[in-house]
Amino acid sequence: MGGFAGCHHDAIAQLEAGGHAKLICTCDPQPENFAKEQETWRLAPRGVGIFHDYRAMLEACHRGLDLLVIPTPINLHAEMHAAATALGLPVYLEKPPTLDHTELEQMIVADARARKSSLVGFNFIIEKPRLALKQRLLAGEFGAVQGATLSALWPRPASYFSRNNWAGRLMMEGCVVLDSCLGNAMAHFVHNLLFWTGESELFSWAQLAAVRAELYRAHAIEGADTFFVEADTTAGVTMRFALSHACAGNGTHLEMVLCEKAVIRYAVGSQIEVRWNDGRVEKITLEPFDPLIENHLDYYAYLRGENPRPATSLVDSRPFVALNNLAHISSGRITPIPSELVTALRDPKEQKDYLHVASMTAAHENFLVRGVWPSATGWGRAPGEVATPADLPRFRDVVRAMAGQP
Ligand SMILES: NC(=O)c1ccc[n+]([C@@H]2O[C@H](COP(=O)([O-])OP(=O)(O)OC[C@H]3O[C@@H](n4cnc5c(N)ncnc54)[C@H](O)[C@@H]3O)[C@@H](O)[C@H]2O)c1
Structure with missing residues (x-):
């Protein structure tokens, strides 16, 4: 919920208000540290499930999800991406996907299990x-x-x-x-x-x-x-x-x-x-270009089959x-x-x-x-x-x- 994950929350709240997305669940090891932000994002009235652990969250909610957003520390990207793709879920993965070429190859293999390709969130390719x-x-x-x-x-x-x-x-x-x-x-x-x-x-x-x-x-x-x-x-x-x-x-x-x-x-x-x-x-x-809003919308269009590919796989x-x-x-x-x-x-x-x-x-x-x-x-x-x-x-x-x- 903190760092750049907070920016994704801001963007998704805006996208939800515009009818483009619906946030089903979110997690943070310490969600209680973000009480003020949770109020700003209106997580309770929007019915968003809050979890301490992404594994419990995926277990409970994966059937109702079209994608998972991963804006967490770089060293957690591969394991979170693996958990999502094992359930068939494509991922909006913050850049860099990983900074280890062998781990990237493992992630490429894992990604083939998802219903659609994951997006790596390099902001400016779609400008x-x-x-x-x-x-x-x-x-x-x-x-x-x-x-x-x-x-x-x-x-x-x-x-x-x-x-x-x-x-x-x-x-x-x-x-x-x-x-x-x-x-x-x-x-x-x-x-x-x-x-x-x-x-x-x-x-x-x-x-x-x-x-x-x-x-x-x-x-x-x-x-x-x-x-x-x-x-x-x-x-x-x-x-x-x-x-x-x-x-x-x-x-x-x-x-x-x-x-x-x-x-x-x-x-x-x-x-x-x-x-x-x-x-x-x-x-x-x-x-004017709002990178997060634009990249979310572009990726949703790909997931719906309206774009042939994600901006960066x-x-x-x-x-x-x-x-x-x-x-x-x-x-x-x-x-x-x-x-x-x-x-x-x-x-x-x-x-x-x-x-x-x-x-x-x-x-x-x-x-x-x-x-x-x-x-x-x-x-x-x-x-x-x-x-x-x-x-x-x-x-x-x-x-x-x-x-x-x-
Ligand atoms: N696209 C952009 O413009 C942009 C800008 C800044 C950061 N980023 C990327 O966003 C990612 C996060 O960077 P950051 O600087 O915000 O990092 P950060 O260390 O601030 O972490 C972001 C959030 O992840 C949460 N987190 C940590 N462990 C977790 C876990 N096990 N489960 C769930 N959440 C957990 C933290 O509590 C924090 O709220 C990185 O990949 C970074 O490169 C992208």
């Missing part, structure tokens, strides 16, 4: 301007895709990493968590970039041939908070990703698709432009999960950002503490535009090795070593 631009890209209007870049700086205060027991963790109780900006907070944009470079059809994602990465941290966490990743697709397109939580001030994110005749600049929620080589600039209007998530795994394999370790580059700042308005790397924007630009790695500018490590999908079997050993586990 109309995105789909229209991808159609134009596939039709060849912009010429061949020559590269793609993602830059994202999302400040996160120290409290973000202590909000629950899994934030910033690589492993918990022997299981892979791999929580990070690449795998969690900015996962949408990463998956979007793979979508732009998926060339076989509209709903297709790039297949990875090779990945090189340098992972860093400024915060005192087990995982990385800063990623520099370069990935070659099997079609020969090079993508570069530069992401960090080690910053303060305003957050920014920008997806760029570099084509023969134009550059597409797509900033979710703020601006979309096509900059043609001949000087024309085409601005594309962003319509578990199978479609393979490149995203592989990218996360190969980035860790390639980097081999997580290097502390040199302390002289990190400043501790307190935001007096928010009363929150941030770690800020003032040279991060320059490091992003150097990497995304010129291909210069931070390791070449004194960030205290050797470059990452080239990792290919054939290296995936080494993933667990690499993560165990990173987490200091035997």
